[in-house]
Amino acid sequence: MNWEQIYSHAKEWVNDAGAKIRLSFDKTLNIQTKSNANDLVTNMDKEIEQFFISKIREVYPDHKIMGEEGFGDTLGSLDGIVWLIDPIDGTMNFIHQQRNFAISLGVYENGVGKIGLIYDVVHDELYHASRGNGAYLNDKPLVPIKETPVKESIIALNATWVMENHRIDHNLMIPLVRDARGTRSYGSAALEMVFVAAGRVDAYLSMRLSPWDVAAGAVIIEELGGIVTNLRGEHLNFLSQDSLFAAKPGLHQSILKDYLKEGKW
CATH class of the missing domain: 3.30.540.10 (Fructose-1,6-Bisphosphatase, subunit A, domain 1)
Structure with missing residues (x-):
């Protein structure tokens, strides 16, 4: 090929x-x-x-x-x-x-x-x-992605997920938003993923995306050493909708362990 x-x-x-x-x-x-x-x-x-x-x-x-x-x-x-x-x-x-x-x-x-x-x-x-x-x-x-602690991170996250909603317990997101340096929302999963790749944000979380939203971004982020999974830490299924968690190495593991482990994603 x-x-x-x-x-x-x-x-x-x-x-x-x-x-x-x-x-x-x-x-x-x-x-x-x-x-x-x-x-x-x-x-x-x-x-x-x-x-x-x-x-x-x-x-x-x-x-x-x-x-x-x-x-x-x-x-x-x-x-x-x-x-x-x-x-x-x-x-x-x-x-x-x-x-x-x-x-x-x-x-x-x-x-x-x-x-x-x-x-x-x-x-x-x-x-x-x-x-x-x-x-x-x-x-x-683009340079390889470097580790960043939560307190120094900017996280791309739709404000919908920090208010009461039918997909998740929003209370699980509040500590993460509180502890991060800042949050942003751009309204395009593709852009938010490449902003992780380019170091403009440090992580991106979404509760429900389709394969075409994330397929390209996953290749780019992983090529630079970033990690792309769903919010359970599992490999993405590119045949169905799923949650998304793309982040720098280290930051990905710490957010999963310290903030997301109790979630029913």
């Missing part, structure tokens, strides 16, 4: 997709809802996913595709080569802010992450990695 060629094609297609999104900024979006009134999708989400699928099908017809908008394959396993695509991660931000969103593209072989690309379209920042070959921001190598 020519992974350098796949990597090159993926970067080319992500850049082309970003250009298409930038051209849409002065046009009227067709906005629809999915599972609820705040789960939004636009015509651009659908068009960008279909763009990727057409390219992949043309060049790699034997590869499988899992996409957020449902234009890919229905998969019962991750056997073979699978592309996991989120055409616009952070659609609400895309609609309301025209920033703080990203294209997320992961390529896996038999369940193992081989390539990850996350493109911050507005800032023209492409975070990318191929397994065993380092991770980059555009052409600049």
Whole structure:
């Protein structure tokens, strides 16, 4: 398998997709809802996913595709080569802010992450990695992730999880938020994961994400020595929704042990 060629094609297609999104900024979006009134999708989400699928099908017809908008394959396993695509991660931000969103593209072989690309379209920042070959921001190598104690950490965390909700006991999160140096929320799982990779935040927690939200970011973070699991400390299941906990080494273990061990995630 020519992974350098796949990597090159993926970067080319992500850049082309970003250009298409930038051209849409002065046009009227067709906005629809999915599972609820705040789960939004636009015509651009659908068009960008279909763009990727057409390219992949043309060049790699034997590869499988899992996409957020449902234009890919229905998969019962991750056997073979699978592309996991989120055409616009952070659609609400895309609609309301025209920033703080990203294209997320992961390529896996038999369940193992081989390539990850996350493109911050507005800032023209492409975070990318191929397994065993380092991770980059555009052409600049990202440095390996170093340990940080909780008291000196900035944690990406949606405020929803620190107030009463139906997914978790929010009281378990309060001590972590209290002890950390600060918290942030950006509204895009892909960006929050690459911010961990780039050292802009030290950890990212979420209670419920889909495989295409996290597949690319997991490759990039792990390539730099970070740790990506669910909130139980288990390997992610890229066939279903799960919680997510991405963090620097050391910090990941200490948060699991000291803050999350009592949780029913």
